[in-house]
Amino acid sequence: MGANAHGTVQEWDLVILGAGPGGYVAAIRAAQLGMRVALVEKDRLGGLCLNRGCIPTKAMVKSAEVLLTAKKAETFGVRVEGAAVDFPRVVARRQEVVDGLVHGLEQLMRSNGVQVFPGHGAVLRDGTVEVMPAGAAGSGGEQERVALRGRRLILATGSQAAHLPIPGADLPGVVDSDGLLALDRVPERLVIIGGGIVGVEFASIFHAFGSKVTILELLPSLLPVADQEISRRLATSFRRAGIEARTGVRVEAIEAQPGQTPFGPPKQVHFTDGQDRPGTAEADVVLVAVGRRPAYTGFDPGELGIEVTRAGIKVDDTMQTTRPGVYAIGDVNGLSPLAHAASAQGLLAVEHAAGRKVRPWGTSPVPSAVFTFPEVAWAGLTEEAAQAAGIPVRIGRFLYGALGRAHVEGEPEGVVKILARAEPPDEGEVVGLHIIGRGACELIHEGVLAMRFGATAEELAEAIHAHPTLSEAVGEAAHALVGLPIHMARR
Structure with a gap:
């Protein structure tokens, strides 16, 4: 403990502002590395993603998928009478899923020895974080505030929805x-x-x-x-x-x-x-x-000497800001508006802060997964981005319509598209994978691994894929790229 103008200040190895998928993952890894960690969150653990984003929407996607399957059940020889949505039950189940996962995170924090401070955090100019406990405002004064000071500080305050400046944007509904x-x-x-x-x-x-x-x-x-x-x-x-x-x-x-x-x-x-x-x-x-924009909730970047760009807080390839010892991860830095990117950045920032050897940001492609009907997912370069960068590529495609498992599932709509370098010295190296079709959000990780380790399309084709599976489509697309398609006619 120490004392200054804030009164008693608690000393920590790491203070994290925001407990979304970046902040809570960073807290766990820091605790695993032996740090004393204080995690500040004004809402519930898990942030936007768990409470109002990724998880609740995917719970609704599952309900929608069950409904659509029930409506076409006769196609599979099953009779389902009167299939209809029970929206209050959809909402209730969604909340049950969220609540269960939040409870799991609370247990994870306790088991890892992470101290969670519920309340609104404010970063002062000297780097001290003052926390006003949730619901305490106006109920007792300054003694309710907690002051935290860390050898390192991570800003993980996420983003907020952008609004349209047009007439009628404030109408009910x-x-x-x-x-x-x-x-x-x-x-x-x-x-x-x-x-x-x-x-x-x-x-x-x-x-x-x-x-x-x-x-x-x-x-x-x-x-x-x-x-x-x-x-x-x-x-x-x-x-x-x-x-x-x-x-x-x-x-x-x-x-x-x-x-x-x-x-x-x-x-x-x-x-x-x-x-x-x-x-x-x-x-x-x-x-x-x-779209969304970075949320500088609880701090003023200029007052802290932290440089910002139009995208968000400026960071280097270890997530460190222009103020030494202060890191920014997730949506607040504008590098990638995805929960799994925030988690990866949290791990990177903490390991760098701990003095461990790290791979800089950008070593692995960040996959995007879109849970539509049909699903869409991609990683690496698009065909348009490759052209704009002057990177010659060869393209292999495989249609779901030629895939046995897709017909078994009753969803033969879709395609897998692989991009690989067309010229030496890295000829054949996979640089992009794009999928639309059932299971796309799971299949995309074959491309992530291929690009992370510099695999070629030929090596991907040589990897044996189980039959009958959706993943065969990735191997088949790789075969098509090297000019030897099995289940599609050669052009």
Whole structure:
């Protein structure tokens, strides 16, 4: 313990602000390495991902998948009468899953000796973190504050939803992802502004539950960060399912209409296309899913001498900021808006802080997994990125329609696409894997491993894949890339 203007200050090896998938993973690894760790969190352990993001949405994806399977059960020789969504039960199960995992994290913190400080943390100029316990504001004064000082500090405060500065954005029933998860019933009409990962996942979920879904995307394609061939296939799949996706349109305003729904007045979303032609979409609920921005919650980067860019806090390849001893991980640094990236950065930052030899950020590709129907996943370079970087590539593809397991599953729609370098000295090295189809979010890790260890497409083809499995599609795509496809006709 020490004392200064803050009163008694607790001394720690590491203080972490934020207990999302970056912060709590960093806390566990630091404790494993023998550090005394203080973890500050104003909400529940697990952060946005566990409580209002990755996990609750995937619980809803599973409910939607069960419903869709039940509706086509006769295809498999099974009769299911009257399959329908019980949305309150969907919500209840979702919360049961979340609560169970949060409880598990609480046990993990205790078993690893991590001290959790529930409350709002504020980083002072000297690096001390003051914590106002949750619910304590105004109930007793300064003595309720706890002051923490660490030899190292990790900022893991995540991100917050970006908002559209347009008329009508504050109408009842215009929500962000948190607001959509708070609904107690399925809207008849859902307009989603933004065709990125969040937008297309919610489109799949609520369409399965019975909503008429319209997506409005500013850029020319759905999932703009994905390989464009995969994006086009997803758009085709959505169109066949009955999801309307309008791309290359700019939303101008949201206007209330006469009448009332359980979500406020009916709404009309006004937009213009690339030729400035006007259009409208009707909605009961409007989801604004136009991205997220770093949340500098509890600190002022400038006051701390921490440099920021348009993307977020500037860090080096070990996650250290421009202030020595202070690290920034996850969404707050803007490198990758994915939970597993935050976790990997947390491990990297802690091991660097502990003086261990580390592999710098960027050594392994970060996979993206999109839980739509069908799933989409990718890792490494897209075909467009390879062209822009001047990297000649060869491409191998394998269609799910030629895959036995896909037919057994009743889902023969999809493709695996592999990119490999076309010229020496690294000719044949896998640089990208892109998948749309059942199981894509699991299969993508074959590509991650291949790229992490510099494997070639030929080596991937030589790896024996069990039959009948979905993973055979990856091996078959590799065979196609080297010019020796087995279950597809050669061009």
